[in-house]
Amino acid sequence: MRIKTLRFLFLFFLFLCSHLTFVLSWKKEEFRTCQQTPFCKRARSRIPGSSSLIATDVTISDGDLTAKLTPKSEPQAKPLILTLSVHQHGILRLKIDEDPSLSPPKKRFEVPDVVVPEFTSSKLWLPRLSVEDNGLASSVYLSDGHTAVIRHDPFELFVRDDNSGQRVISLNSHGLFDFEQLKEKSEDDNWEETFRSHTDRRPYGPQSISFDVSFYGADFVYGIPERATSLALRPTRGPNVEESEPYRLFNLDVFEYIHDSPFGLYGSIPFMVSHGKTRGSSGFFWLNAAEMQIDVLAPGWEAESAESHIALPSHRIDTFWMSEAGVVDTFFFIGPSPKDVLQQYTAVTGTPAMPQMFSIAYHQCRWNYRDEEDVEHVDSKFDELDIPYDVLWLDIEHTNGKRYFTWDRTLFPHPEEMQKKxxxxxxxxxxxxxxxxxRDDDFYLHKEALKKGYYVKDSSGKDFDGWCWPGSSSYPDTLNPEIRSWWADKFSYQNYVGSTPSLYIWNDMNEPSVFNGPEVTMPRDALHYGGVEHREVHNAYGYYFHMATADGLVKRGDGNDRPFVLSRALFAGSQRYGAVWTGDNTAEWDHLRVSIPMILTLGLTGMSFSGADVGGFFGNPEPELLVRWYQLGAYYPFFRGHAHHDTKRREPWLFGERNTELIKDAIHVRYALLPYFYTLFREANTTGVPVVRPLWMEFPSDEATFSNDEAFMVGSSLLVQGIYTERAKHASVYLPGKESWYDLRTGTVYKGGVTYKLEVTEESIPAFQRAGTIVARKDRFRRSSTQMANDPYTLVIALNSSQAAEGELYIDDGSSFKFLQGAYIHRRFIFSNGKLISIDLAPASGSNRHYSSDAFIERIILLGQASGSKSALIEPSNQKIDIELGPLWFLRARAPAVVTVRKPNVRVAEDWTITVI
Structure with missing residues (x-):
């Protein structure tokens, strides 16, 4: 027994050494290229026009357009079945699959639980089919002004703008469609694939799908996260392009990823948005959880082949989508505005969850806070220095030997008391x-999962056994609804001993990460619920785990507490379950810079609640980099400082008094703006429009914004420009639009439509409020956002050239689901003709609609207002108050004096009018 134990320990030591070698830096050779991925290599070798599909038997059935797709050169081949459905708000759904009546070896996997139930009821019943082009095409109504057209020979689908006659978006216009049907294996077939030391059995043979998608009137395309690269996706193939890897969508645990690469990271959302000055925006989504590779094709690429069967206008962007498995289940969004596309996409996959107020404040994290004494020291130091924070995090070392739902009782003997403090x-x-x-026979969770058969299986049907932080490990099969429910129950206070109502959850390593697996993940031929191969569900594994965890936090109490779950892996629909972050970044200026396009891209694809580790996970940031990161991170939707256990401690007070003050100022800016951020999260929750946005989302006709990913909008009112270089003295800032902008810290006014070379200081990064907007703040700083709940508000009114402005404020209890029954305050503030009015936007919906708040407005700041006015009249109280000069901010740095209506003391929940006289 002793010899066996020693042998195990020696082998485990060798494994850890090899893994440590891996995690020190990203090793390109550990991951497959397109050339090493047979389905990608095959698809990329296809030439335009090689697809000769013909659409036959085109008809209307059960309100949908249906057809058969057959290869022209093989009329006896098994046809594919096409279904086209039309939905409200200009959404077109195309499904193509094998014909079930022809008894394929198994049913191909269709991803469940991503499309929200409400979308199904939005289907429009197609009354008739129109014939076009002398019978060579069929069309159906899509929305007012748009028609969906199917060309029969060769097969092509496109959406047409009936007003202009121009196309909006199309599929298979270049004849690149290919669909490898499942096969029964014969003695002569050898379908195995090997990468490094791992062999994939592939029991049903090649089953990939590929096709081209074209966006018309587009200048750029965006989306398909997750990767560290520019916001506007650069071409990967075509003339004058140094051919690179396609954009890869395959969830992977990538340590120390590089800052500019099309390589996929922890999440995958196969949704792309196009935008152009002339036409606006459109979008395309492929609901498929298998590995996907996507080429963005440079203009003129199709001219390289004489096989291209159709001449298309040059003002478009062509893309090529390739997937290892699944079905064609695609959605076309016609826009035409960027916000329309986001609303259409989230009508399919769901809008982002409404977070709790505490979760959008500042989080302090490290791998790992050592023990309860360390936790208490960090917490008390924030108080000593008057730095607010809301959440303290514990990483894997808090557990008993990496057994989750447990505590190391030597280091954390009193977890409930620690949380209560x-x-x-x-x-x-x-x-x-x-x-x-x-996999420990004495661990209750393993014993229960083993007994119930709840683990993912290997290709032979045994429980899959892989290596991760605890050593030998198995993985719950969360594709199974029964297992998701079982997992959710583990978060009850009875099951998760030591947890309390103030404890929330972080899901890491859920790609899934398997240290000894192919590409550090699970083998593709592992088996899930219903005989689904892992290759078919891989990109959604973390999604289902995230879903089960969020459901568990809802179930553990009275069902009225909004969950907070941070997940590293993500898929389409993850926005309904919580926040994500950009993973294991590095303390480098380039990683600070790339955090913005990464977060913007996540927002464009539904994941509004995202952020990057402030300071960088790996490495030791110099004080200047750390300060700049806090100044930028204060505007991330998710604001967390985090670091690897091998880094030096980097709490805000460890870099000298001056840097501590600068970091505190940055955090104070976030806390002051919490009312504005919370209002934006509610907008995202109701419309799908993200909290932080590319400039072009707010200025869709301004071409200078289309490829700008160093600046961004927070909502429609604030523009932020990061500082991404060391010892910067100046910053180039483009302020779009025709109206002016006000410096957020000084109130200095700048004309719109101009690029400025601005002097920058260490105190802040450039940030501006847009003329014509009203932003709500809270200027009293407490220990946490929870303690600010009843504090008064400041309204900052930035007047435009017409001396007008407007904005909104949303308030609820900050934690429960009661807002869904109407328990909230939603006000619109309008300033015009010297008069500020407060209007109730909350619909009257019975007795449950009112949310009570005694909070009031304590200051109104008027930027752009001449200082000649001396007083203001408040109605209906008929009270007159003074107008005076007051500070723009109550921060450490000296603030300029601005026109201020001081102590109007009107309740935020009531209708009132304030007139400047």
């Missing part, structure tokens, strides 16, 4: 719960 200050704790379960 934080909760007494309005603070919360987050602990990590990963999907790998330690």
């Amino acid at each position: 934080l909760a007494d200050k309005g603070r919360h704790m987050v602990t990590i719960v990963d999907p790998h379960i330690k």
Whole structure:
């Protein structure tokens, strides 16, 4: 027994050494290229026009257009079945699959639980089919002004703008469609694929799908996260392009990823948005959880082949989509505005969850806070220095030997008491719960999962056994609804001993990460619920785990507490379950810079609640980089400082008094703007429009914004420009639009439509409020956002050239689901002709609609207002108050004096009017 134990320990030591070698830096050779991925290599070798599909038997059935697709050169081949459905708001859904009546070897996997139930009921019943082009095409109504057209020979689908006669978006216009049907294996077939030391059995043979999609009137395309690269997707193939790898969508645990690469990271959302000055925006989404590779094709690429069967206008962007498995289940969004496309996409996959107020404030995290004494020291130091924070995080070392739902009782002997001390200050704790379960016969969770048969299976049908942080581990099969429910139950206070209502959850390593697996993940031929191969569901594994965890936090109490779950892996629909972050970044200026296009891209694809580790996960940031990161991170939707355990400690007070003050100022800016951020999260929750936005989303006709990914909008009112270089003295800032902008810290006014070379200081990064907007702030700083709940508001009114402005404020209890029954305050503030009015936007919906708040407005700042006015009249109280000069901010740095209506003391929940006289 002793010899066996020693042998195990020696082998485990060798494994850890090899893994440590891996994690020190990203090793390109550990991951497959397109040339090493047979389905990608095959698809990329196809030439335009090689698809000779013919659409036959085109008809209307059960309100949908249906047809058969058959290869022209093989009329006896098994046809594919096409279904085209039309939905409200200009959404077109195209499905193509094998014909079930021809008894394929198994049913191909269609991803469940991503399309929201409400979308199904939005289908429009097609009354008739129109014949076009002398019978060579069929068309159906899509929306007012748009028609969906199917060309029969060769097969092509496109959406047409009936007003202009121009196309909007199309599929298979270049004849690149290919669909490899499942096969029964014969003795002569050898379908195995090997990469490095791993062999994939592929029991049903090649089953890939590929096709081209074209966006018309587009100048750029965006989306398909997750990767570290520019916001506007650069071409990967074509004339004058140094051919590179396609954009890869395959969820992977990538340590120390490089800052500019099309390589996929932790999440995959196969949704692309186009935008151009003339036509606006359109979008395309492929609901498919298998590995996907996507080429963006440079203009003129199709001219390289004489096989291209159709001449298309040059003002478009062509893309080529390739997937290893699944079905064609695609959605076309016609826009035409960028916000329309986001609303259409989230009508399919769901709008982002409404977060709790505490979760959008500042989070303090490290791998790992050592013990309860360390937690108490960090917490008390924030108080000593008057730096607010809301959440303290514990990484894997807080557990008993990496057994999740447990505590190391030597280091954390009193977890409930520790959490209560934080909760007494309005603070919360987050602990990590990963999907790998330690295979330990004495661990209750493993014993239960083993007994119930709840683990993912290997290709032979045995429980899959891989290596992760605990050593030998297995993974719950969360594709199965029964297992998701079982997993959710583990978060009850009875099951998760030591947890309290102020404890929330972090899902890491849920790609899934498997240290000894192919490409550090699960083998593609592993088996899930219903006989689904892992290759078919891989990109959605973390999604289902995230879903089960969020459901568990809802179930653990009275069902009225909004969950907070941070997930590293993500898929389409993840926005309904919580936040994500950009993973294991590095303390480098380039990683600071690339955080913005990464977060903007996530927002464009539904994931509004995202952020990057402030300071960088790996490495030790110089003080200047750390300060700049806090100044930028204060505007991320998710604002968390985090670091690897091998880095030096980097709490805000460890870099000298001056840097501590600068970091505190940055955090104070975030806390002051929490009312504005919370209002934006509610907008995202109701419309799908993200909290932080590319400039072109707010200025869709301004071409200078289309490829700008160093600046961004926070909502429609604030523009932020990061500082991405060391010892910067100046910043080039483009302020779009015709109206002016006001410097957020000084109130200095700048004309729109101009690029400025601005002097920058260490105190802040350039940030501006747009003329014509009203932003709500809270200027009293507390220990946490929870303690600010009843604090008064400041309204900052930035007047435009017409001396007008407007904005909104949303308030609820900050934590429960009662807002869904109408328990909230939603006000619109309009300033015009010297008069500020407050209008109730909350619909009257019975007795449950009112949310009570005694909060009031304590200051109104008027930017762009002449200082000649001396007083203001408040109605209906008929009270007159003075107008005076007051500070723009109550920060450490000296603030200029601006025109201020001081102490109007009107309640935020009531109708009132304030007239400047």
